[in-house]
Structures are given as structure tokens and as C-alpha cells.
Amino acid sequence: MYRAKKLQIFSGTANMELSTEIAEHIGVSLGKAEIKRFSDGEINIYIGESVRGANVFIVQPICYPANENLMELLIMMDAMKRASAKSINAVLPYYGYARQDRKTRARDPITAKLVADLLTTAGADRVITMDLHAGQIQGFFDIPVDHLKSLPILSNYFRSKNLTDAVVVSPDMGGVTRARELAERLHLPIAIIDKRRPEPNVAEVMHIIGNVEGKTVIMIDDIIDTAGTISQGAQALLEHGAKEVYACCTHPVLSGNAIKRLQESPIKEIVVTNTIPHKLEGTKIKVLSVAPLIGDAIIRIHEELSVSKLFD
Secondary structure, X not given: OOOOOEEEEEEOOOOHHHHHHHHHHHOXXXXXXXXXXXXXXXXXXXXXXXXXXXXXXXXXOOOOXXXXXXXXXXXXXXXXXXXXXXXXXXXXXOOOOOOOOOOOOOOOOOHHHHHHHHHHHHOOOEEEEEOOOOHHHHHHOOOOEEEEOOHHHHHHHHHXXXXXXXXXXXXXXXXXXXXXXXXXXXXXXXXXXXXXXXXXXXXXXXXXXXOOOOOEEEEEEEEEOOOHHHHHHHHHHHHOOOOEEEEEEEEEOOOOOHHHHHHXXXXXXXXXEOOOOOOOOOOOEEEEOXXXXXXXXXXXXXXXXXXXXXHX
């Protein structure tokens, strides 16, 4: 008797809560895997069930600590490959090192490409990721890449708030395409903050392109890291007459004092997704889950259906 294709979901330690949500959405249990450390810090992984002939999906964002989480993923994929999995699908809700996607100075590495090579060499047959910092990173791979977008989730949330006389704002010139997509979904105009960055992790707001006076502003970015760009942008928008400011992003990296900076900023609410885990209770940061979207993508890949239909 023919046996249907097996679907198995495994997780590294980077975001176990999201992995569990994804598995529950699909209707399967998380695969059994023990992830430990030897006394010298080396990673030891044991897969506790057969994966022979299965379509295996390993959920692991490459977030802090990025190197540890990346190595966990690579070792887990190697174990799956040696255990005769039919296909190995790396699910990276957050693709770490994506900001190192080109040379900006002499002798700079292109680490985003190196990560792509490592994933492929370790055994990935496919990569599923979300809102890459640079969409061109898909071209660093010679295997299929499914690039999911959080815009439907973010736009549905803001639509439900029934904001009046609003405008979508890009916090820099590089995010204009993203802001335009959100603006089109919400049928709103767009404005842009023109800024200069004198050194890494320091943003200096210059001026606003577009009209924000008397309007409710929705700032959108792909990543909030130190929160300097968003916080200074919000202050500049209010100085230019904005009524109130909301902010949203897909990936809440939130390094250093970012959460404190956001709490002290004039932003009314910050909307993020759970691609990266944080304890944000008691803050003005609202977390939306991407588990249903990733779960639906996994189902469609497993059943050999179009993933792009999720965004039509």
C-alpha cells in the first residue's frame, strides 16, 4: 500500500515558541531533537526519531546569538541528510547577516552570500525566509528560495484600527518600495524621511519628503535594531506637524537599549512580528504572529502547490 509523503517539523533553540505555533497550525507535533553542548562549547545534536523519506522542515531564525544559532541549523541539517531525509527545508524566519550583502569598503566580506553557501553545503534543498533585508539575496542561492512577506499581516492589523487621515512613511530612502507596498494595501499616501548615517548604528534625520502635517503616521521598516532610526524619525515627524506616530517592522532585533529607547520615544505603538523572540510584556510593542503564514507556506510546499498564491 502506498504511503503518503511524510511531513516533519523540527526546531533549533532560537525560537522554540514560534516553531511550536507553526507545528500546531499545521496539525503535527514538533520532531524530537536533543540539542546540547559539550563541556568545551561544541554543539551536540541527536535526532530522536526516523526522518527517512520525509520532507523535513527545520525552523531556526539566525538571530542573537547568530553564530550559535547558525551552527545549530547547519549541524541539524547535516544530521538529517545523513539520516536519509527526502528533502531538507531550512525555515529562516529571520535571515541573519543579510545586512552584509555587498562590499561597502575595500576588503569587506559578503557574509550573506557565505551563509547561503553554508546552508546549501550542509544539505538544504530549499530555503523559506521572510522579508529579506535585500531581496537580491535570493540570487545568492542555487536552490529554491521562498521569500514570504509580512505585509499582509501588518496591513490587516492597521486596517482594523480604522486610522483616519493617515500616511505611510519610509524611515529612509532604501525602504521606499516597502512603504509603497503598505501604502497601496491601505490606500494611503506615502512620505519619506531623508537621513544621513555618519557612522554605523547612528542615524541623523535630515528632512521629510511629503506631507505629514496633521496626519497619523505609520512608519515601516524591515528591521528595528538599535531603534535609533525609528525614534529619531518619529521625533522629526512630530516636529513637522504629525498628529501621532505608529511604527512597524518584521524583524525586532532590538539590540542594546532598543526597548528602553522605544519606550521613551514619542511613538504611540510599535508593531512587530515574532520572527525573533523577545519578552515584551508591559511595553508599547505589539507582537503579531507569523506562524499561520509560515505554516501555510510549509503545507503548500509539502503538497507541491504554489506559495505565491498566499499573497495574491
